[in-house]
Amino acid sequence: MRVLTLAGSLRAGSLNARLLREAARLAPPDLSFEAWERLDELPHFSPERDIDPPPEPVADLRRRIQTAEALLFCTPEYIHAMPAVLKNLLEWVVSSGVCVGKPVAAWSASPSPEGGAKAQASLAHTLEVMSARVVPEASLCLTLAASSLDADGRLADPAQVARVEAALRALAAAGTP
Ligand SMILES: Cc1cc2nc3c(=O)[nH]c(=O)nc-3n(C[C@H](O)[C@H](O)[C@H](O)COP(=O)(O)O)c2cc1C
Helix, strand or coil, X not given: CEEEEEECCCCCXXXXXXHHHHHHHHCCCCCEEEEECCHHHCCCCCHHHCCCCCCHHHHXXXXXXXXXXXXXXXXXXXXXXXXXXXXXXXXXXXXXXXXXXXXXXXXXXXXXXXXXXXXXXXXXXXXXXCCCEECHHHCEEEECCHHXXXXXXXXXXXXXXXXXXXXXXXXXHHCCC
């Protein structure tokens, strides 16, 4: 199952992006990962700009979502919601319909004890409105600080490793006919 990963942060040292890289290493062998890391290239969405052909990064995003068999989002929490840059990405995607019926894992990572649960909920809700198939068992809110990942980007806490692995297994199972 080909999984496209999308992080909701522009930060160079993003914990969310690092968690997605670690997820690719922890994944069961039936999942292969590709990361879409062009979030900073997307223009601000406006319906007037949603023309044919769309801006090149938008076309690339839609094509990669279309060809992926599942999506894995990981979002930070900004002011109790997903960051504007990630909502902007979803606004570019909605009219294309490429998320419809697609199995999706919605994750959040934040240093807070709730692990960005409000952002995860807002992300999952928006994806459901877009008719994506958000997989509840594959959802994850992880309390993550810089110290949670070692120099190689590996998760140090076995309990967190187990939660990531379980979420990935659930995503893999959701794609099994
Ligand atoms: C503008 C702003 C607002 C934030 N609001 C929240 C918040 O509401 N809840 C939370 O848990 N963390 C909040 N944070 C902390 C982020 O979750 C934290 O910086 C996280 O590491 C960002 O993700 P990243 O490392 O992938 O960039 C906020 C950070 C910023 C910059």
